[in-house]
Amino acid sequence: MIRNIFNFINLHNGEESKDKVLDNVIANISFRGSNLWILACAIIIASIGLNVNSTAVIIGAMLISPLMGPIVGAGFALGTYNFSLLKKSFKNLLIATFVSLTVSAVYFYISPFKDVQSELLSRTAPTIYDVLIAFFGGLVGVIAITRVQKGNPIPGVAIATALMPPLCTAGFGLATFNFSYFFGAFYLYTINCFFICIATFFVVKFLQYPSSLIESKYEKRIRYGISILIVVMIVPSFYLAYNLFNEKKFNKTAETFIQKEFEKNGYTVIYKKIDYNSTPKIIDLAFLNKKFTDKEIASFNKMLADNGLMDTKLNIRQDETDIKSQILSEINKFDNNISEKDIAISKLRQELDSYKIADSTLLNEVEILYPKIYNVSYGKIEQYPRTDSARLQFTLVYSGDEVDQDQLGRWLQKRLNEKNVKTIKIETE
Known part of the structure; x- marks a missing residue:
């Protein structure tokens, strides 16, 4: 029974060959040509998302971000004690970080909108929860990389660990010379990078990837170094989490x-x-x-x-002038949200108006011109032709005899200035 349970949760089941995994990791480390362009585009999209406070746009940027490559590469390098791979990974991560900061800072410097939105503000004060998100997100990422059937968890890891928004927020801090935002956001980015790397290191050691070292004394030094770095990274986040709780x-x-x-x-x-x-x-x-x-x-x-x-x-x-100024100040903070709601309401009103027939005399005219019809109902309904879109059609439903439907339809088209008109006769018992 216990053996079956261990087989059920065994990470070696479905594992890709170690040589193929390492080849894939090395291939994704480099930031040259197209990778840099994709990263720059992703940074601009994420910056726009932070600028307009749109979660959906931020998620879209994270889905196309190639930042995971050198971070996972550094974790594999530490786990296999491959110092040349570690050097290459850090070099490419520094390039990616510099490009990201530069692009986001330029965008926010040019952008006329420099209001601090909630999506941006939430990336300026990392806590222990960000450490946990980064670590477990990193575990998901490296486990997926080492599988034969990789599935699609990598975009989920990019979303969970949120590498892009902290970098863009740091760029915002540089562009606006708000260095408290810069250091807070860059610390969050560093936490994410470090703990994805550490999660990768643990999985690589657990899966027993071959070591590149001959002397075991270096392994002890690396383990001590990692332990010290974990403490250095975690302690400030514990303090920030405690402060947030208070x-x-x-x-x-x-x-x-x-x-x-x-x-x-x-x-x-x-x-x-x-x-x-x-x-x-x-x-x-x-x-x-x-x-x-x-x-x-x-x-x-x-x-x-x-x-x-x-x-x-x-x-x-209790001073009326002071109260008015304070209330106006608070109202101005929500101007963007209010305007977004107004736009949404306006769109809904326009959509409702498209169904509305603002003519109260139509029914009276139909009864005078066509006295032999009764039970008249009319309105606009959505018609779905064999296309990808729908269109509105004015439809009149009636009961009665001796009515020329074509003539009735033509009259309605002229009367309502509607091209798409349909008349339906219902037989009554």
Whole structure:
């Protein structure tokens, strides 16, 4: 039973020959000619996706990105202690990284839109979760590479580990001289590269690829070096994850305090901003019609510590000019999202209007000109001819006798200025 389970999960089942795998890995390392052009195009697409905050465009860029090659090559080189392959992999990865940063920085420098969107902002503060995503994504990638039947998980790995968006975000940081964005995004990119490489190293060792080393002392040095690098890469991400956890906890506590002390007492909050990163932490509020005295504001500030909001200051904005400027500032942040929604609504309205017949007198005219028909219904329906597209057709359904359908159809075409008209007679019992 246990043996069957081990056979079921055995990675050696379906494994490609090691020589073929290494040949494929080496072939995908080089960044010359077409690979560089594909990478540059993918970077521009990803930059546009970040610029317009479109997840679909970003995913499309990651699907065509050739960045995985030298990273996996470096993992294979470490696993087989092939230093010439490692040198070649690092050289090509540096070329790819430089080209990507240059192209994305130029794009964002030229682009008139330099607003920080949510897709871009999410790549500026990596955490331990990014480490896990990179590592397990790398495992999927290298396992797929070593199979006879490779399937199609490589694009999924590119999406999961997100190599392109951090590079583009780093380019945005360079173009706008925002170096906190640059270093945060480049650190995320480095994490992804490193842990894909480490995942590859572990799988290569597990599958027992032949070593290029003769002396075993170098193996120990490499293992120690990798262990030190793992610690160096993980520790900052643990700190950032811990900081993120504290920020979310603080925001939740602040929301609970606002709801308990203000909203449940009937005070309508029209402006709210919680700043965890300031010193002290700040909660800014403004109310619809309630004015608080200085004594009441001081009392609320004393309550903060009792409600788990240590080192926090509560500001209640009561100057009308200040409130208006703050609300307008918040509204401007969402202008792009609002405009996108307006465009979508406008398109839906246009589509609905195409089905609408804005003529209330048509039914009366039909009854006068053709008194012997009854049970009249009409509207526009989608007609599907033998093509890839549909077209709208005005259709009139009726019951009755002694009606010239061709004449009725021609009259409707003239009356409605519609070329595509159909009349259908229904027999009644």
